[in-house]
Amino acid sequence: MEKVTLKYRNQQWELPAGMTARDAIKKTGLLPESVLIVVDGELQTDDVILKPGQQVKLVAVVSGGAA
């Protein structure tokens, strides 16, 4: 089965291609509301279907400190 790679901070998941980004996020255990989806460098809505070989970066939106 062809895979797609999702990265979030220092974690990484290999998931089957063909599902929506929202479903993929749920499979990682992250909350769809807590991340944004960047596919091959482009910001995307979470209904996008993930294709084999794509690099998917999940960008954390939650911050709790001030530098």
Add this chain to the structure above:
Amino acid sequence: MKCRKCGEKAVINMRQHKLALCREHYLAWLPEQVERFIEKYKMFTHTEKVLMAVSGGKDSLGLWHILKTLGYNAEGLYIGLGIDGGAGYSDESRALSEAFAKEHGLILHVVDIEQKYGATIPELAVISNRGQGKPCSVCGLNKRYLFNRVALEGNFDVIVTGHNLDDEVAVLMQNTFNWAGGYLARQAPVLPGGAGLARKAKPLCRIYEREMTAYCLLQGIEYIYAECPHAEGSTTIYYKEVLNQMETDRPGTKLQYYVSFLEAKKAGLFASVEDKAVLHPCDRCGQPTSAPGECAWCRMWDRVRLVKTTVPVSPESVSLL
């Protein structure tokens, strides 16, 4: 998903507004929303001098960018806290803030706490014994104090911070769970100035954290992505995750919570617990304090000077601008 305004490919879907937008329309929509709230809550005007509290994070840099886009007169203030966390956290956030200011032709004032006063925030936390081993308490005390002093010394009309809706509802939830009436009565989009305190405003109080992240990504704003090493496991982050679970299940929960709170407050729900404390000028530095005598900031540095000889004898007299 298509942009509701033009039918092009959307880059963000805001379920709480039932609104999906393309890059172009999103980058126009967000500053319009911020301006709407600045006006609605009477935060500041185009003729006033704004001091933007800059941390190098997405919210402060994104908001500074928006204020510039909207034509406001906003100078930045970065406070160097001396937090390393094994990754040069403060150094990186300062470098990003300075690079942003340079790129956009903005004035950034920098107050480095160690350079000015002889100790970093983590050192202060240990020596002063405040905050139960975590530096967040002394960090907050120093930031509040220094922002106010710089605002007054520099004749700024208002201090603006990048607190977003997620920050506001996390605090609101914590204060609701504790029935902290005084804190609930004080939480507001704008805190009026007076008695030695500068006015404070939060133009992002109704903007989701997610929306600010998207704005920075789309504008190509480089911000510090790493968490403050001391924020790990914080109560605020815990509440934010709980609220995001609720938002995932029921879009609009966070916004509804905040807006209903403001309406209840306006209707007088917290009137009986409103803070009527009289502020006094500190005997040493003149900054406002709730109890007569010396303020908490002066007392803290006195304690630190007993241990660290690098701390000046009169830290309150060190010029900031």
